[in-house]
Every structure is written in structure tokens, then in C-alpha cells.
Amino acid sequence: MIKFAVCDDEPEMAQALCAALTAYMQARRADGCCVRSFSDGRSLLECGDSFDVILLDIQMSHPDGMETARQLRRRGSAACWSL
Numbered sequence: 001m002i003k004f005a006v007c008d009d010e011p012e013m014a015q016a017l018c019a020a021l022t023a024y025m026q027a028r029r030a031d032g033c034c035v036r037s038f039s040d041g042r043s044l045l046e047c048g049d050s051f052d053v054i055l056l057d058i059q060m061s062h063p064d065g066m067e068t069a070r071q072l073r074r075r076g077s078a079a080c081w082s083l
Contacts, residue, residue, distance in 0.1 A: 001032035005079075007044045007068065008057040014039070017055060041068030054079045 004021050008014040014037045025033040038044040041056070041063040054072070056065035063071065072079070 001034055002030065002053065003049070003051045004033070004035045005038060005044060005047075005049075005051040005054045006035065007038040007041060007055065007060070007065070009040055009060045010057070011039070013057070041065065041071075044068060045071055050077065051079045 002025070004018075006014050006017045006021070008017065018035045018037050021035050022033065036047075036049070036051075038047065040060055044054075045063070045068060054069075054077075056068055058065040060068075
């Protein structure tokens with residue numbers, strides 16, 4: 001199962017990204033896809049789950065996307081990143 005995290009403080013953008021990822025994976029018959037949305041870096045950091053791919057908005061309230069990525073890396077996250 002490929003686990004995606006979308007972290008964006010704009011609900012419309014987060015919803016659009018989640019929908020696009022889900023549609024893309026379904027179109028390629030990639031079974032076992034999980035897409036979760038987070039409204040800020042803090043909720044992603046507190047979640048405790050691990051993800052294969054994380055899409056982070058850079059401009060968010062504290063912590064911003066860059067700081068969220070730093071903290072995840074310090075924890076040993078091996079996810080692919082997109083900022």
C-alpha cells in the first residue's frame with residue numbers, strides 16, 4: 001500500500017490534491033492507495049503514522065512546510081518529499 005500525506009492549510013487545495021492523487025492511482029489500477037489530508041504541520045507531526053509520499057505546503061502557519069520537513073527528517077522519515 002502506498003501511503004500519501006497532503007499537508008496544506010487551504011482546505012480547497014488539500015481536497016483537490018487528495019482527489020487528484022486518488023483518481024491518478026485508480027486510473028492506473030494501483031490498489032491499496034491511502035491518501036490522508038492534514039491542515040497544518042503540527043497535525044501531521046502529531047499523527048504518528050509513516051507515509052511513503054508527503055506533499056507539504058511551504059507557506060503555512062507554524063510550523064511551516066520547511067520546518068515540518070526538518071522535524072520529520074530528524075525522526076528518520078524515509079518518505080519522498082515535495083514542497
